[in-house]
Amino acid sequence: MSGALWPAPEAAYAEAPSIVSEIGWIARTARAVAHGPDDVASQREFWLRKAALLDRIALDDEAGGRHTDACELALNAARFLIGLDGAAGLGPDDPRGYVRRAYARYTHTESE
DSSP: OOOSOOHHHHHTTOOOOOOHHHHHHHHHHHHHHHSOOOOHHHHHHHHHHHHHHHHHHHHHHHHTOOOSHHHHHHHHHHHHHHHHHHHHGGGOOOOHHHHHHHHHHHHHHOOO
């Protein structure tokens, strides 16, 4: 990640499935996470992938000059993930950057 605190989106999401595929995964998984056992690892994976998906959608909107609520939704999901990770007191200066770093670590770990 070139020594930077937050990876560039292109690096963080290099191994990510397509946005459409992730939307499907989020939809299929949401009910299980909401109504299933209190499995912290599964909940974290769900929220990480959801926050990353929303960040990717917001990035596309921003790049296209569209003004939608995607940026706000991505920021809220990022803040939720930070709270879930117990990192709120660490003061991440860029919540969406935090998601990118966490997602890059997740995909790196998953591919090993």
